[in-house]
Amino acid sequence: MNRVGSISGNRQLWPALLLTLALVAIGGLLIVGPVTARTATRRAAMPSSILLGAAAGVLPPITAAPVLRPVPTTPLPGRTERDLSRYNVHPRPLGAPDNGVVGTLGSYTSIAPDVVTPTGRVAILTSGLAVGEVISYTLGGTQVFTVTADANGVGYLPILTAPGEGSVTVVALGMTGGRTSGGVWQQVSSGPHLPGLAIVPHAVRPNGTDPITVAGVGYDGHATAALARDTTLLFNTSVGGDGRFSVSFAVPFSGTNGAGSALYNSYIPALAGSLAAQSIEERTDAGPPSLAPAADQNLARGFADRPILRNTGVCCLTAVGEGFLPGEVVTYTNLEFGLSSTQIADANGAAHATLNATGLPGSFALHARLDGQTSGRVAYGAGLTSNLTADVPAMIVAPSRISDTVGTVAVLMTRFAPSQVLTIALDGALVLTTTTTNSGIASVTIPKPAGGFLHTVTATSTSGQAVSAPLVVVPPALPTATVTATASAGSATATPASGTATATAPAATATAGALTATPTTAGTPLPNTTATPCPVRFSDVTDTTAYYYASVYYLACRGVISGYSDGTFKPFNNTTRGQMTKIVTLAFNITSSTPPATGTFEDVDSSSVFYGLIETAVAHGIVSGYSCGGINSQTGVAEPCDSTRRPYFRPNNAVTRGQLAKIVVIGAGWTLHIPPTPTFIDVAAGNVFYPFIETAVCHGAVGGYSDSTFRPNNYAFRGQIAKIVHLAVTNTAACSGSAAAGR
Numbered sequence: 001m002n003r004v005g006s007i008s009g010n011r012q013l014w015p016a017l018l019l020t021l022a023l024v025a026i027g028g029l030l031i032v033g034p035v036t037a038r039t040a041t042r043r044a045a046m047p048s049s050i051l052l053g054a055a056a057g058v059l060p061p062i063t064a065a066p067v068l069r070p071v072p073t074t075p076l077p078g079r080t081e082r083d084l085s086r087y088n089v090h091p092r093p094l095g096a097p098d099n100g101v102v103g104t105l106g107s108y109t110s111i112a113p114d115v116v117t118p119t120g121r122v123a124i125l126t127s128g129l130a131v132g133e134v135i136s137y138t139l140g141g142t143q144v145f146t147v148t149a150d151a152n153g154v155g156y157l158p159i160l161t162a163p164g165e166g167s168v169t170v171v172a173l174g175m176t177g178g179r180t181s182g183g184v185w186q187q188v189s190s191g192p193h194l195p196g197l198a199i200v201p202h203a204v205r206p207n208g209t210d211p212i213t214v215a216g217v218g219y220d221g222h223a224t225a226a227l228a229r230d231t232t233l234l235f236n237t238s239v240g241g242d243g244r245f246s247v248s249f250a251v252p253f254s255g256t257n258g259a260g261s262a263l264y265n266s267y268i269p270a271l272a273g274s275l276a277a278q279s280i281e282e283r284t285d286a287g288p289p290s291l292a293p294a295a296d297q298n299l300a301r302g303f304a305d306r307p308i309l310r311n312t313g314v315c316c317l318t319a320v321g322e323g324f325l326p327g328e329v330v331t332y333t334n335l336e337f338g339l340s341s342t343q344i345a346d347a348n349g350a351a352h353a354t355l356n357a358t359g360l361p362g363s364f365a366l367h368a369r370l371d372g373q374t375s376g377r378v379a380y381g382a383g384l385t386s387n388l389t390a391d392v393p394a395m396i397v398a399p400s401r402i403s404d405t406v407g408t409v410a411v412l413m414t415r416f417a418p419s420q421v422l423t424i425a426l427d428g429a430l431v432l433t434t435t436t437t438n439s440g441i442a443s444v445t446i447p448k449p450a451g452g453f454l455h456t457v458t459a460t461s462t463s464g465q466a467v468s469a470p471l472v473v474v475p476p477a478l479p480t481a482t483v484t485a486t487a488s489a490g491s492a493t494a495t496p497a498s499g500t501a502t503a504t505a506p507a508a509t510a511t512a513g514a515l516t517a518t519p520t521t522a523g524t525p526l527p528n529t530t531a532t533p534c535p536v537r538f539s540d541v542t543d544t545t546a547y548y549y550a551s552v553y554y555l556a557c558r559g560v561i562s563g564y565s566d567g568t569f570k571p572f573n574n575t576t577r578g579q580m581t582k583i584v585t586l587a588f589n590i591t592s593s594t595p596p597a598t599g600t601f602e603d604v605d606s607s608s609v610f611y612g613l614i615e616t617a618v619a620h621g622i623v624s625g626y627s628c629g630g631i632n633s634q635t636g637v638a639e640p641c642d643s644t645r646r647p648y649f650r651p652n653n654a655v656t657r658g659q660l661a662k663i664v665v666i667g668a669g670w671t672l673h674i675p676p677t678p679t680f681i682d683v684a685a686g687n688v689f690y691p692f693i694e695t696a697v698c699h700g701a702v703g704g705y706s707d708s709t710f711r712p713n714n715y716a717f718r719g720q721i722a723k724i725v726h727l728a729v730t731n732t733a734a735c736s737g738s739a740a741a742g743r
Contacts, residue, residue, distance in 0.1 A: 113196025
């Protein structure tokens with residue numbers, strides 16, 4: 001979650017300062033409304049402040065004046081600026097966003113500046129890609145641009161915005177590994193319009209070798225700009241005629257891991273309002289030594305919202321740690337003073353603190369550490385104070401990345417005018433209203449979005465101030481491996497984002513209590529041709545190089561899959577068990593069965609749109625259910641037994657990779673292939689999905705990850721499922737192995 005700000009060129013440290021640390025507790029769910037805003041009846045609690053600094057008798061150490069140091073740098077390859085006016089990509093009126101977040105398996109997109117004029121310039125950086133990997137950027141939900149990742153696995157897309165006010169969303173997708181991340185920027189005619197600095201990755205190893213990449217925007221009329229780490233000048237870099245610069249350089253070596261974070265910033269010396277900055281974590285666990293470079297693999301992360309504070313202006317700076325265990329004690333420590341406080345991580349594993357640094361002269365670097373007392377996880381954040389930084393509203397979602405759609409998420413706002421009514425919206429839909437304190441602070445909880453990947457939370461005040469922040473939904477161990485057909489018939493490989501994902505997979509959803517099913521006679525796959533040209537087109541499936549492109553249209557043109565009412569397909573949404581049953585039943589032309597008078601499953605009656613398809617799939621042994629009397633593993637809802645003890649199907653649960661393999665194999669009517677030696681280290685011969693996964697692999701319909709795992713409990717999303725079903729339908733070659741011979 002990168003942030004932008006401004007500060008003076010004076011880099012001198014000042015020993016006298018007064019800090020106030022306030023832990024912001026969320027006071028519970030506020031009243032919400034789906035269409036019209038309603039005033040919140042409950043405010044978030046604001047606990048007493050903890051006094052730090054000179055007034056508490058603790059002074060920070062005096063450090064030497066910054067010295068220009070020789071730092072090897074590498075300019076980024078030249079990129080053609082994309083003029084969005086030519087592509088008719090205009091903003092949507094959703095309020096002011098606040099750029100990027102960490103996405104799947106360490107992918108990270110940084111966007112700067114986060115507020116730009118309707119005809120301004122924006123820099124987009126994405127890290128965590130493979131060297132040479134093609135990155136697909138979808139802007140505004142429609143227009144797709146592609147760039148190639150450089151030697152550091154970073155993609156750079158410079159943008160010239162199109163006229164209009166509002167938000168422009170960005171979704172970045174690695175076309176080989178399937179890593180996904182994103183962000184948003186805001187276009188407004190009124191200021192302040194400040195320079196921007198995009199930086200990737202968010203967390204990097206401080207070993208003197210692993211690099212970060214920076215891209216600056218908004219330095220028009222200047223030949224050079226200064227790059228600094230905290231208050232120490234690193235080097236000067238050349239600025240182009242368009243006010244841009246882009247460069248990569250190694251993070252300075254820190255054998256003890258230093259403060260764990262640093263504020264990397266760019267500025268024009270002695271020019272007020274010219275500084276832009278981002279808080280970057282410098283930590284040895286950003287990636288394993290086997291990866292070079294490696295970044296953003298740490299379990300907990302720290303983000304500082306707009307990490308530059310005007311020390312004579314309004315309150316405050318918000319620091320968020322995410323990735324902790326829900327309910328564990330988290331200790332927040334200011335490293336300059338050694339003083340700390342504790343709070344309890346919320347249900348989303350987030351802990352946060354608000355820092356008041358008004359009244360401080362000069363420039364001063366601040367560093368924070370958040371320690372999970374149960375998990376041992378650590379997050380870091382950095383900030384910088386200055387009396388010449390512009391006061392602009394700030395907002396952050398805590399956490400910015402969630403793993404489910406149940407419950408609420410915290411939204412924290414600072415630097416608004418005092419006693420202002422704020423209207424809070426999610427993706428443009430009004431949720432609630434609240435009021436800022438006398439210090440211009442507000443905090444609320446809002447319901448989580450129902451699905452999707454990238455979302456925008458906005459806050460607009462009665463005085464016209466507006467700001468917002470991104471929120472992404474990444475289910476546990478979200479699969480990012482993509483199945484890609486090879487030239488030889490009957491084979492396919494899965495190219496993963498990484499074999500080192502650290503997310504914990506959910507419990508298997510088709511073992512204990514599940515009904516068994518054996519393959520029976522299946523239908524005939526759909527023909528490979530259509531009689532007439534297909535008119536189906538989806539606004540978000542336009543990149544012909546996307547791994548799912550041909551598969552989506554193959555199935556859509558045959559009536560197997562369909563899109564949404566807004567003209568999109570949403571290839572990165574999860575697929576439910578009900579949807580998956582429909583896809584396989586139609587794709588393999590399974591003969592329809594007459595549904596029974598009483599449905600097979602307690603939770604699928606005749607009113608369900610999937611009723612006939614599910615009953616047909618049951619009759620052919622393609623799908624099964626779960627014994628009653630248990631708990632739905634994804635929703636946590638009890639499943640009581642009726643008088644006949646009918647099982648549950650859980651049609652709205654997300655389908656897993658293991659379930660997908662089973663359904664496809666049975667639907668295709670393939671003879672089970674059961675080799676004596678497992679292909680994957682996480683799918684042993686005793687696994688309920690073992691024969692189905694091995695059979696699907698043998699037929700070239702699915703593949704695994706580079707670490708020899710299949711991850712059967714990971715969710716599969718719509719684009720992946722389209723590809724797998726397409727391969728299964730069109731691949732008529734026999735399996736190369738047999739149940740007796742193995743592989």
